[in-house]
Amino acid sequence: MPIVVNLDILLAKRGMKSYELAEAIGITTANLSILKTGKAKAIRFSTLEAICKALECQPSDILEYVEDES
């Protein structure tokens, strides 16, 4: 998938644990893990909004487009 989710980097920068973010945005840790590992096929605007609010960042900080080499 050419869309990379940089949630790990943001969490490390903020010194926040995954479960804390999951709690803050109101999703399960399993779903957050799907998002972090890049298995997610789509993200709701409401989830993106909640993540941006919790991490005080912009959507572009979370999602990045990297061209597929294959």
Added chain:
Amino acid sequence: MRKLVILKSLIDVVWILTCIPSILLCLFLMVYMFVAPESLSLFVDINDSIFETSTLAIQMFGLIFIVLALATIYCVYLFRKTLRYFQKVKPFHKVVIANFYKIGYLLSGIGIVSSALVFTAQLVFKSEFKIHLGLSPYLMLICLGLFFMVFSEVFRVAKYAKEENDLTV
């Protein structure tokens, strides 16, 4: 889910009371019709004179009909197996989709072969040229088979939609 329980019970009754004895009967008849060809007159409405002249042809027709009957029983078995997945609340399992496709394919095939066989049998043994244009059980069987195949496609699309929904955060 009460409807599912009723359906499963009905299929179970059909399976136990009809299908299992039919398997045994078919297997017995498969052998016995070669030993005593007259036994086929129980199922086929033809004159005794034809039995004497074309025994092998009748036996071959009988054999094909028994194979078709066994294939129909296999369809019931697959349907019963599929219902078990429904009871486990796994309607979009890949086995369900594969079973529906297999049932559809088999039923359509059975319908086509049966109608061709009946037509040929009437032509060969009774010298009658009959084409049924109305609703016949074979036509209904083909329709049912195609319906199951469409059902399988619908389930394939639904499975994809469900997966996408599950992976939407």
